[in-house]
Amino acid sequence: xxxxxxGDNMTTEDWLAWAGAxxxxxxxxxxxxxxEALADAQRxxxxxxxxxxxxGRGADAGxxxxxxPGEPGEPEARP
Amino acid sequence: MTVPLxxxxxxxxxxxxxxxxxxxxxxxxxxxxxxxxxxxxxxxFITVTAEEALAQARERDAEIAAGRCRGPLHGIPxxxxxxxxxxxxxxxxxxxxxxxxxxxxxxxxxxxxxxAGAVFVGKTNxxxxxxxxxxxxxxxxxxxNPHDQTRSPGGSSGGSxxxxxxxxxxxxxGTDTGGSIRIPSAACGAVGLKPTYGELPVDGVVxxxxxxxxVGPLARCVADAWLMYLVMRGxxxxxxxxxxxxxxxxxxxxxxxxxxxxxxxxxxxxxRFAQSLAWLRQAGAKTVDVAIxxxxxxxxxxxxxxxxxxxxxxxxxxxxxxxxxxxNVRLRIEMGRYVLAEDYARAERGREVxxxxxxxxxxxxxxxxxxxxxxxxxxxxxxxxxxxxxxxxVRNLMLRLTQIFNLTGHPAISIPCGSTQDGxxxxxxxxxxxxxxxxxLAVAAACEPCVVA
Numbered sequence: 001x002x003x004x005x006x007g008d009n010m011t012t013e014d015w016l017a018w019a020g021a022x023x024x025x026x027x028x029x030x031x032x033x034x035x036e037a038l039a040d041a042q043r044x045x046x047x048x049x050x051x052x053x054x055x056g057r058g059a060d061a062g063x064x065x066x067x068x069p070g071e072p073g074e075p076e077a078r079p
Numbered sequence: 080m081t082v083p084l085x086x087x088x089x090x091x092x093x094x095x096x097x098x099x100x101x102x103x104x105x106x107x108x109x110x111x112x113x114x115x116x117x118x119x120x121x122x123x124f125i126t127v128t129a130e131e132a133l134a135q136a137r138e139r140d141a142e143i144a145a146g147r148c149r150g151p152l153h154g155i156p157x158x159x160x161x162x163x164x165x166x167x168x169x170x171x172x173x174x175x176x177x178x179x180x181x182x183x184x185x186x187x188x189x190x191x192x193x194x195a196g197a198v199f200v201g202k203t204n205x206x207x208x209x210x211x212x213x214x215x216x217x218x219x220x221x222x223x224n225p226h227d228q229t230r231s232p233g234g235s236s237g238g239s240x241x242x243x244x245x246x247x248x249x250x251x252x253g254t255d256t257g258g259s260i261r262i263p264s265a266a267c268g269a270v271g272l273k274p275t276y277g278e279l280p281v282d283g284v285v286x287x288x289x290x291x292x293x294v295g296p297l298a299r300c301v302a303d304a305w306l307m308y309l310v311m312r313g314x315x316x317x318x319x320x321x322x323x324x325x326x327x328x329x330x331x332x333x334x335x336x337x338x339x340x341x342x343x344x345x346x347x348x349x350x351r352f353a354q355s356l357a358w359l360r361q362a363g364a365k366t367v368d369v370a371i372x373x374x375x376x377x378x379x380x381x382x383x384x385x386x387x388x389x390x391x392x393x394x395x396x397x398x399x400x401x402x403x404x405x406x407n408v409r410l411r412i413e414m415g416r417y418v419l420a421e422d423y424a425r426a427e428r429g430r431e432v433x434x435x436x437x438x439x440x441x442x443x444x445x446x447x448x449x450x451x452x453x454x455x456x457x458x459x460x461x462x463x464x465x466x467x468x469x470x471x472x473v474r475n476l477m478l479r480l481t482q483i484f485n486l487t488g489h490p491a492i493s494i495p496c497g498s499t500q501d502g503x504x505x506x507x508x509x510x511x512x513x514x515x516x517x518x519x520l521a522v523a524a525a526c527e528p529c530v531v532a
Contacts, residue, residue, distance in 0.1 A: 010419075015417075015419065019417040022417075023413070023417075028410070028413055030410060031410055031413055031414065034410055034411070034414045035414065035417060038382060038386075038414060038417070038418070041378060041379035041382045041383065042379070042383070042422055044376065044379040045376070045379040045380065045383055045422055045425050045426060045429065046422070046425065048373070048376055048379075048425070048429060050373070050428055050429055050431075050432045051425055051428065052428065
């Protein structure tokens with residue numbers, strides 16, 4: 001992993017481009033489809049409503065009284 | 080037709096051995112003969128410790144003759160998944176990476192089984208380093224399902240399930256990081272228990288993902304799994320004592336997890352599960368639908384937890400000797416090296432959410448129930464399978480209904496609930512409250528006679 005992550009915001013697309021290029025550089029091109037699958041999982045993970053945010057969003061997910069996804073009161077749409 | 084003694088349950092054998100009516104040498108010899116006859120085809124064992132097993136069996140028989148019985152496990156032939164250390168024997172993890180390794184001491188679970196009188200017949204085959212669900216990526220060849228040898232027995236503890244099904248051992252010890260005890264149990268028609276996380280020591284067991292790894296038994300019935308669990312926990316029952324105190328089915332409250340779980344199910348698996356529920360209701364159990372709202376996030380959380388933890392363990396070996404790994408397992412390890420720390424942290428938070436939601440689902444019921452596998456045993460080497468007209472990844476499906484309870488740490492057990500028209504077993508999974516594995520076992524023992532077709 002000699003190349004730094006590139007892109008301005010460390011998005012999943014930035015990560016995937018870097019990881020895929022690094023895998024090819026290391027002689028592992030067959031890793032690319034697996035990394036694409038991992039990118040799908042990463043997108044879902046990052047979009048999850050439990051993720052806390054310094055602005056105060058998401059801190060309630062998982063609490064016993066938290067709203068369930070798809071129920072009234074859900075703060076954001078889920079992927 | 081008479082069932083040979085080495086196909087009996089431990090609960091049936093224990094009083095016969097204690098009374099001197101059945102000898103451990105005869106039982107062990109019969110198991111070794113099954114291994115000799117069928118292991119070339121089924122590849123259930125990597126190492127067979129025939130001489131040591133017969134020596135142990137002779138010692139156990141001598142003890143009985145002298146009036147000493149160690150307990151219900153006295154003289155019972157048992158196998159160990161080849162991730163678990165047995166002193167003086169190689170722990171291969173089904174990998175060439177471990178060539179030359181010999182365990183210096185027993186893992187604590189091995190030592191406890193030994194002290195309880197178990198006879199070790201050998202080390203069972205598995206998916207290399209337990210890093211897969213089909214037991215086909217093994218340096219010692221793909222394990223085959225006895226019900227249909229073109230099919231996988233499930234994994235990663237595939238050899239253990241095959242061993243107890245075919246009389247090669249009476250019980251076996253496996254490990255479960257995403258379902259590796261419950262998956263092969265379901266695919267082969269055995270009982271497989273994953274206790275609460277942390278209850279059984281994993282020292283002396285090759286890790287896959289330390290925060291998800293569990294040790295547990297595969298057995299022929301719930302009572303046998305219960306016994307093995309108690310012995311490995313360090314609280315073995317005394318000789319002649321009872322240990323499997325089943326609940327009454329009447330009045331049991333079972334939570335049926337439908338959203339997510341029933342979204343992708345093979346039609347015959349769905350049918351077997353529905354029939355099992357009907358029989359339980361007929362026997363007096365009450366069923367209510369419950370939900371785990373974030374269950375659909377399980378796979379993304381699991382990947383971002385298990386992959387980097389596995390990569391950390393394998394980093395040095397995969398750099399030094401990548402050619403010693405099977406290609407698929409090597410790629411999965413490499414995949415883990417690209418997971419970012421911030422995503423691992425997100426997954427940790429997701430685990431807390433899932434744990435709270437499973438706790439909540441269990442709040443008003445005695446246990447959760449769901450199929451163990453959404454499909455019957457897949458063809459060996461098949462990357463995908465058709466379910467309801469859609470092509471699905473075999474690996475994703477195999478883990479789909481089990482891995483969530485590795486993330487949350489809840490105890491879970493798979494018991495057989497009949498077979499498909501092609502004779503492939505289906506599994507009925509029951510999930511209990513954390514830190515109360517015995518309550519789960521009591522529920523499972525109650526359900527067992529109702530769901531076994």
